[in-house]
Amino acid sequence: MSGRPAIRPDRLQDRLARFAAIGATPKGGVDRQALTQGDRQARALLVDLAGSRGFSVRQDAAANLFLRRPGEDADLPPLLLGSHLDTQPTGGRFDGALGVLAAFEVLEALEDAGVSAPRSVEIAVWTNEEGSRFAPGAMGSQAFASGLLPAEWLDARASDGARLGDELAATIGSLPAPVTSLGFPIAAYLELHIEQGPVLERENTPIGVVTGIQGTLWLAVELEGRAAHAGTTPLDFRQDPMRAAATAMAELYRTVMPTDPDARFTIGRIEVQPGSINSVPESVRFTIDLRHPDAAVLAGLERQVRAACKNASADSACRLSIHRLLDMPPIVFPETMVRLVEESAQRAKLATRRIVSGAFHDAVHLARCAPTAMIFCPCRDGISHNEAEHVEPHFAAAGTTALLEATLSVLARVR
The missing domain is CATH 3.30.70.360 (Alpha-Beta Plaits)
Known part of the structure; x- marks a missing residue:
């Protein structure tokens, strides 16, 4: 690997604002539920940004979206970074979107520095993490991990009468990206997310190292x-x-x-x-x-x-x-991955504390596929699933920096 990459907080904040405008609500939140037109617009914007940086794009039968920055050895399983772009009906700007855009910032930081990585690094945008329009939640990551899109899911109906199978087809068809089969080998999985609770902000700790998910x-x-x-x-x-x-x-x-x-x-x-x-x-x-x-x-x-x-x-x-x-079921992340995140954050001089996730995330399913870790950053008053949800720019930058450092650690250690 060549030059030392660094994130650009101004670029990250600009991207967060652009995506928050898609499905913006009068109270400052976001209504961008899974597989709606707003969800498709957000995916299209991300695909455009990926194309401008030369990253390849593909999707699968669950409408999971993947952006790839190629590594030296295309045959090595990639490192996967991910989260989601769908929201609650009266959701906030950061739940899910921060994780996706921080991952994109990591890819851009690697590209800006001309880093030659041993393996590819990919971003996954998981379908229907929230489960507010169609049940179950974390649908896309569950389908990826199992390699199966259950037939009964396809006939699920939203409150507006829409059929899941039809909405999946429309979402996939709205993008020019090719469609591949469900699931592929990965070297490891990292996910950044807001805490959705008050602990980190109360302690003024910028990085929560997630040990598991209840x-x-x-x-x-x-x-x-x-x-x-x-x-x-x-x-x-x-x-x-x-x-x-x-x-x-x-x-x-x-x-x-x-x-x-x-x-x-x-x-x-x-x-x-x-x-x-x-x-x-x-x-x-x-x-x-x-x-x-x-x-x-x-x-x-x-x-x-x-x-x-x-x-x-x-x-x-x-x-x-x-x-x-x-x-x-509850999941416990490998101690080796927990320590990797801790050491990566500390290398960037970011204080950490271990924490259990009270909310489920896509990482709960990815943990079945590969070594997995999660990073939390504080949110104001612990408020989430709410239009008042807010993450201070310096905490967003700290979380993204920790994600970048953890990415570099995985690239150096997971072969």
Whole structure:
């Protein structure tokens, strides 16, 4: 390798602003959900930027997008850097996009310095990490790791009625990049992401070295009762699924998180039919997001949820069904990769602290494919999945510098 590369923080901030303008919301956030027109526009902009630097571009059947800076030996598996460009409906400017654009800044820094790397370095833009428009989340990285795009995914419907298979085809067809098969060997995987929590900012620590990702389980609960008149139906004649849902929710809110500080329990979506103000509902559907760093405890939490819902449905004479939408076991990153990131950041004189990720990321699936590491940078007040999400420029630059240094370390050590 020749000259010592360095990032350009001004260029990174300019790119962040350009991408934030795609799907910009009135409150300063971004609505660029997976496989929408906004998502396609962001991908097209990145492809244009890659072409201007001479990086090659391709995509796969899951609409994952790959940008490559070639190395000396094209036969060696590449080092992969990645994240996502899709957002929540009222998302922020940095969740996912910072990781993609920091990775692009790393490629540009290597190119600016004329670095001759022993192997190629690639950027992956993973499809549908957020899972807000189509479930499951981290869909693209999961398909890459397994080499499979399940048929049932293709028929999944968004809230706007769009079919996943059609949206994938439209997104792939919107770019001139060739389409290759799912999955390929990689030497290692690195991902930069905002913390989405308050720890790093509170400690004024620029670099979080992620040791692992807690497990995540998404459940869809449906309670079916009998629609009835709100004014004329006595309690004894009601089969009220809302009563059952409220009872189960109250029990779980009372017990799950208050008894275990490592547990996370969230009800993020509720649908009531027929949704009339003066009718006892016929059905109630809601989602549950369970998280824990211990797989055995997470399994116990699922049993607790099922028992609470079963008891509540029996008391209200309602039918109950529960099925899994997402099951991501906890992952622990290799200690060698954790130390590599620590040493790389320290070489750049950046303070670090080890941290467990409370949110799932594409890295959870890439860890099945190759040695994997994640870098966190602080976000203001720990706010994320919110239009107020913000990362200070100096923290964005620090995270990108750590990613560059880790890239150089991998290129030097992973052969």
